Amino acid sequence: MTLTARALRERCAREMDNARGFAGCTWLHRAFLAVPREHFVPDRVWWPARGEDGLYNLYDRTQKPRAWLKAVYMPGVPLITQIDDGAVPPTGPATGAFTSSISSPGVVIELVRHLAPEPGERILEVGTGTGYTTALLTHRAGDHGNVVTIEIDAGLARRARHRLHALGMSPRVVTGDGEQGHPACAPYDRILATASVRSIPPAWLRQLRPGGILLAPLDSPFGHDLLVRLEADGHGCARGHFVAAVEFMRARGQRAQRPYAELGWPAEADPGPWERMCVVAGPSGQRIRSR
Template sequence: MEDVTQRLDALVARLAAAGWLTQEPVRAALRGVPRHLFVPPVAWTGDGGRVHRRTDPERWLDLAYGDDAIITQLDDGATDLDTGQGRFTSSLSAPSTVVSLLELLDVEPGHRVLDVGTGTGWTAALLSRLAGAENVTSVEIDPQVSERAAANLKAAGCSPRLLVEDGAQGWAPGAPYDRVHATCAVARVPYAWVEQTRPGGVIVAPYDPGFGSSHEVRLVVLPDGTAIGRFTGYASYMMMRSQRHPEWDDFLSEATRSTTFVDPRTLGYAPAGADLAMGAALPGVRARGIHDGDRYTLRLWGPDSWATARYEPGREVYEVEQAGSRALWDLAVSAYFAWVVQRSPGRDRFGVTVTPDGDHIWLDQPVN
């Protein structure tokens, strides 16, 4: 137990020194909910080898109290975690990202909290410490994940309400909520969360529309049934299952070929503010860069169109391919330079309004 205490103290000290941990209630919750109780017997961060608690307990504890996510599921449970091969579909989130979202949530004792994506149960346990377990409802779409979380929470002495439900629908019987906290990323904020949160209530979630960066978003629900807020920082989480982005495929449609003087890396390496601007101009479009040695290809794709732009060293112009109903490279370039004309605003100048019709991204002031 002394080893656990020392490691927990060191984790708390690192998070505080890095500026992640500033609120005493969150600090107390971290100390009250030992993270190792939520780490599987074989710990793996996605890099390096897997560490077994039985054969290497010291390294296992080091991972438990490090600041890395620990992978707990591959391919929705279809692939054995020991293979190390497959899509990451569930994890124990990194402490710094968990603390960042909890501090944005600003939970008070007695707040009624909806936790979307139970996962290992660690965040539900932290929320139980902050609000009281009787006030926390945690929903998880995967029955096996929920079952393991229940065992973890029991070992930790926490008893929030656990439900196997689709978090995109919230859980109306527990409404109205004072706080909604998501541990999975969303491309669109489910309006059910807004409907089920009382006016003045707060929604905090990782926001990943698919174009480059992903973001923390903090929303406040208004009396008119909308929610409004800003993007506060970076957050990387696994996507909500019902909102997963389509993967790149080998598109068969005939493409139009052209060249461009714009280096594809200009868009591909653009900061978060540019990603928000381009994503708002191209809703439903995903952007990802692929490195091949010193070459770089920017891929853009959506339901009806795709494009690639390729950088190669020594070239003065770069090859572009576009297909479908929209010229995605041309639209992305226009959106990027419109962002430049606006003096390259950062992520913190962008916000979002959530209505029954969807999400509406704005710069500086909400668009009426």
């Protein structure tokens, strides 16, 4: 039997109920079921794990539409939409550094659940990618010019804007360096980064309203990124803790490695579990300590 996109979306939502604790979050269920994820996925995408030949395989919608659609709705699978900043054309199996993707359904749900946007809120997303997360945010927060998304790659931003418009959605899609935020529409109630950073850009803190929430993947010495959720204190700082272990592509300006001690992490070899750490970010940097 061939499952339709709608049936696959419903099945994916049921699978995430078991695995991700998204059961009971009615508004998020509604958004997930309302937004056609397949609409945001390019016809040709790479599978995120290497094959036996060491290359990432290409999924081509025109050649294998059912395999492509099934991949779109696998709860734990991100699909790669760009390698080496676009230097590798999507014409066959390839290798290189992943520079854009549509995050897996499970991870997107996790992000939006922790961000917990409310209807009418002003939201900034950093890292538009395909525009899929933007569509979920717009579905929840409304479409009154209150959702802004910024993407550093002009081609990706243009394609995401077209996809959103084709669904009748008109969030503001900006091309630019998201590390600077988008001051023209600040202050924001929520800021969500979908590219990871090594240190929280001070512009995000300046552009959050007092009590506003910032959610971002932060590089960590634990061997993976950690999703940090911070609340702005109204005096230029934000405080909070880590809510999940994740894996994201690095923001372009923060690709170079830096010593963790320089980034505010504890100097001890064993600082204890990340679940017990608190994070304070301010204009002059961040500080991470065990609670």
